[in-house]
Amino acid sequence: MFFHWLEKNPFYFALMVSIVISFAGLLEIVPNFASAARPLSTTTPRTVLELAGKNVYIKDNCIACHSQMIRPFKSETDRYGKYSLSGEYAYDRPFLWGSKRTGPDLHRVGNYRTTDWHENHMLNPPAIVPGSIMPAYKHQFTNVADIETAYAEAVTVKNAFFTPYGPEFKRTRKAWEAHRPKVLEDAKKIAADMKDEGVKKMIANGEVPEIVALIAYLNSLK
């Protein structure tokens, strides 16, 4: 009989047991999971400048104090806006949900903070928000953001995960050189709302300061 064979092969026995006990889970969890993980119709991949800003966000460890996940509770949606959906993170690699809110949630910060606010705030947070314990991030005004790596990241996720970047995202230096002015154009738009002259000078020289990339990223969080 079939179970005689099964009882003599512990590996297949364990496999069958696993399938049987996880059957309901497979049926109920997996399809839901797969559909919820799809990007929303309004979710678009981040631009290269925003990707560079996201890398600044990771590098300066913003995630240690800020979450990006608004839970469906009235107290949270009152303060931060609409609750987050899993599809909104479809193009985030890695996602930056965070688990600690020493500072406020940032998942929709683009809706209620603007470029000039971020500029003032990054220079001296307690001057803008009394009692804030957030440190200043002055170095972001002089450090250069790595837009080249951000471009490489965009090309990689396009090839590896089919993230819908346009056909102009290619694995060649020529394609990058062709795309570079677009990134600087985006950076210029952000810098136009800023007061810092050094930032504008850097962009004119073809370099993107970290603060501009970071603000582009924060403004895109909507």
Place this chain on the structure above:
Amino acid sequence: MNPIIMKSLGFAALLIIATLAVVVQMDIDLSDSVNAIAVGGAIAIATITSYVTSLYISKMKTESTTGELVDENWDGIGERTNELPSGWAYIFLAVFFWSMWYGLIGYPVNQYSQIGEYNEEVLAHKAKFEKKFENADKEVLQGMGKSLYFVQCAPCHGNTGDGLSGKAHDLTKRMSKAQVLDVINNGSNHLGYAMGMMPPGMASGQDAEDIAAYIAGGLKGEAPASYAACTSCHGADSKGNGGMAPNLIGYDNALLTHVLQNGKKGIIGTMPSFKTMITPIQEKALSEYLQSIAQ
């Protein structure tokens, strides 16, 4: 009664005494139903466990096996053909039917949704909120506006509304000279007033300077002759022509509503729209509070 059951009941009695000792030692208040249930549960578990265990132990000593031995044996350990106890069979059948119902109807049709619960919570709160503040008086609205101000407005305009020395609009005054000059030179067309766009260059040079100084000074004293260009839209009393154009003297509900709904872009920077962040009652409350700090 056989000695094994006697011993186990003695053991249960010991456990009960230990439980009661803890109750006395730690001064536990048994009038609190949670404590009473916990102590009762501990006593019941000690008694039942000891009794049932001893019952099976004594059975192992006296009972013999029934049924035929089957052919298969595993390292000398055999199996006998006994009927399945009927209780087990009924439980199996019940679970079988329940799982059919749950898998096909119970879970897919009635499944719990976090978003659904959130929607219910928000609807219930909204109904309660609107009923409570339907006819709120000025004082209540100002109180609500104040707490809203600290959450939504203070991060940019500062706790006192002074705009953090020029980093945002100073809400305690109407407009500074620089702001008026900026609007005169660049026009304005984003607040959504019925009057529509204010074109750039309505006044220039010294005229613009005079108008800016006059408006920034709170429209006190003699108006400069060039100010006539402003009154045609902003009204003879400069209060906005009955909600058609922005009030130049102070804040009113129309002005604050337009800014909160549409945001504002000016010489200082950009203010986003708060359309999605606040409800109409909250908007009224905020506007009451802002008018109170401007005076």
